[in-house]
Structures are given as C-alpha cells and as structure tokens.
Amino acid sequence: MAYTTNDLAALHQYYKQQLLESTIPFWFPRSFDTAHGGFLLMRDADGSLIDDDKAVWIQGRATWMLSTLYNTVEPRQEWLDGAKLGYDFLNKHCFDTDGQMFFHVTRSGEPLRKRRYFFSETFYVIAAAAYAKASGDETAADNARRVFGRCLEYASGERKLTPKFTGTRPSRGIGVPMIMMNTAQQLRETIGDPRCDDCITQWIVDIEQYFVKDDIRCVMEQVAPDGSIIDHIDGRTLNPGHAIEGAWFILHEAKYRNNDPHLIALGCKMLDYMWERGWDKVYGGILYFRDVYNKPVQEYWQDMKFWWPQNETIIATLLAYQMTGNEKYAQWHQQIHEYAYSHFRDALHGEWFGYLHRDGRVAQTAKGNLYKGPFHLPRQEWYCMQLLKCYAQ
Secondary structure, eight states, rough: OOOOOOOOOHHHHHHHHHIIIIIIIHHHHTTOOOTTTSSSSSEEESSOEEEEEEEEHHHHHHHHHHHHHHHHHHOOHHHHHHHHHHHHHHHHHHTTTTSSSSSSTTTTTTTEOOOOOHHEEEEOOOOOOHHHHHOOOOOHHHHHHHHHHHHHHHHSSSOOOOSSSSSSSOEEESSHHHHHHHHHHHHHTTOOOOTHHHHHHHHHHHIIIIEETTTTTEEEEEEEEEEEOOHHHHHEOOOOOHHHHHHHHHHHHHHHHSSOHHHHHHHHHHHHHHHHBBOTTTTSSBBBETTTTTTOSTTTTTEEEEEHHHHHHHHHHHHHHHHHHHHHHHHHHHHHHHHHHHHHBTTTTSBBOOOEOOOOOEEEEOOOOOSSSHHHHHHHHEEEEHHGGGGOO
C-alpha cells in the first residue's frame, strides 16, 4: 500500500489533535508542582495522583517536552512557565555534591536513589538546551553544554561511575551510543554545539560495527568488547523497540545530512531486522524482549506490550516511508498505528495506558510512574506532526 496526500494530511491532523487535545492536557497543568517545583507525574488512569515522588528522568523529559512545544508548536506562556518549574527543580535538587545526578527524589527534592549510569544527565542536557532556546536564558545554555561535556567523559570512560558488574564478562551496550546520539542531536538543533557532528558520526560507526549483525538479521543490545555475541541469557536478550528507536535516530541523522544514502540504508536495515523479530504476528504490536536464538527469555514481561516500543515504531516506520517511498513502510506504519491507538489509547481520560498483556488486555492502569510520563507518546505525536506538517490542510 501507499499513503495518498489525503492520507498523510489526515494523519497530520490526527497526531496534532491527539497531542494537543488528549495527551498534553492529561498531564498539564495538573502536574505542575507550584509548591515545590517540578512535576507530579505518577498518575492513575483518571489523572489522580498515586505517588508524589519524582523521577529525575521524567522531570528532565517533561521539561524538554514543554520547551519543545513552546519552540515549535506555539509560544504558550503556560508551557514556558511549566518548563521553568522543571528546569529550576532539576538544578536545585537533582545534582549530588559529586556532580552526578540522582535518579529518584521526594516531592520536595530530597534524594532517594542514584543509578550507576548517566541517563539522568542526558535528559538534563536536552531539557536545559530546549529551555534555553525557549527562554533565551544563556545560563541554561551554558549548563546544557557543560553537562553534555560531562556525559562525553562518562561515555568515553574518562570519568568513571561505580560499575554494576565485575570485570569477569566484559561487554558494551547499545544504550550509550544511542542516547548520546539523540542527546547531541537535540543539543545541536536547539542551541548548537561544535562537538556534536563528529561525536554523532562516531556513535553511528560504533552501532554499525558492533551491534548490527547482517548475517543473522539482528541488532544486539549487548555484545562483547569486540562485537561478538555473548552466549548467555543477558547477552542474547534483544529489545526490538529499543533498536527500532535507534533506527529512527539514524534516519533522523540521515535527513539532517541531506538524505545521506548510507545512513538511510543503515536505519532502514535496523528497522527491518527488528520488525521481523519484534512484531507479534498473532496479536499485533511490538513484543518487549526476544532471544537472539529464539531461546526462552529470562524476564517474565518478555511477551508484554509496553507503550514506548509502539511509539518508537510509529516514528520509525513513518520516517522510513517518507525518506524511501517504500510501500512496505507505509503498510507497517498503518499496522502499528492502528494496533497502538486501538489498544493503548484511553478515549475516556486521555493519554495511553502503559502496559498490556500480550493479547492486548490492560495489565495495570497507571499512566505515570518512575519510567512513564509525558515523553515517548507526546514525542511521537509531536515528531510525526512535524514530519507531516507539509500536508496540513
């Protein structure tokens, strides 16, 4: 199948409507914490608060989302004021004395937990950069670039974090080059940084060299330092939605680089491989974990449907179709779009449920927790809206 111009115009209108009339209104302004700063985002299906703790990842992501809406959709003062609540809370409460960020804090900002990786910092970078563009705050821009520099040191190993594993079975993960690539892309597109282009190139080289396996049509999550497969449960575990997210990051970079043909081919190849492994041919949707050799997966949620892999696949298939014209991607996009919006979307209260059983039944009703908040879904709807705005009627 192919999408007609009218189809694409209708999709644009649908994503815009869902974003601005369902998804964002579910979260804001009810989640603005005017007493302590930041956002109260752990919410049940009807929007009621189930916990007032704050996940630092989601504080950064929500700040980025509000700032991005202000920068690209409409300069609504409410969005800018909300972004400032998040940005100020991050600066005031979410950095430890050693410069590393926390992962989980109380409502008032007292620290509860740190993690042995630096993803809180990457979400701070995109938040501060987008807020700097929205507000004109030069200190925010300086902070974004400074913390990005720290992330580069973490990513290269120059600055050490407490290791989670011993050195017995060394590995490298796709998560670091992926998240750093997207962090640099966001930094470059908001306030700019001369380090971004060369770093992005190297992270793409790393992904292609170590994680993309053409012989078995797969994108690995973890590999040995030389790129070989670690034939143990953790080493064999695939996360199709995560790899598909990486695919659209690379396609986004291809578009930035004047439709670079090598990057288009790489991104589409990653999408192809992981659609084949991740799409549930029985019930539809993207499965959470698979084993590279089709052996049993350890995690009990391996065949559930989480919200965010569906979001990433909606973006990747639409972007791949736009960039290649290949009708296969239009078909895949229609499949994942129809599955996701018919199973996850809450027509009564707005937003999406986060967790479904394999057969599509809602597993639990929370829409906000330590990992889910106003990011993957609104980013998907916003990004697809931007891709399709040339078809707006």
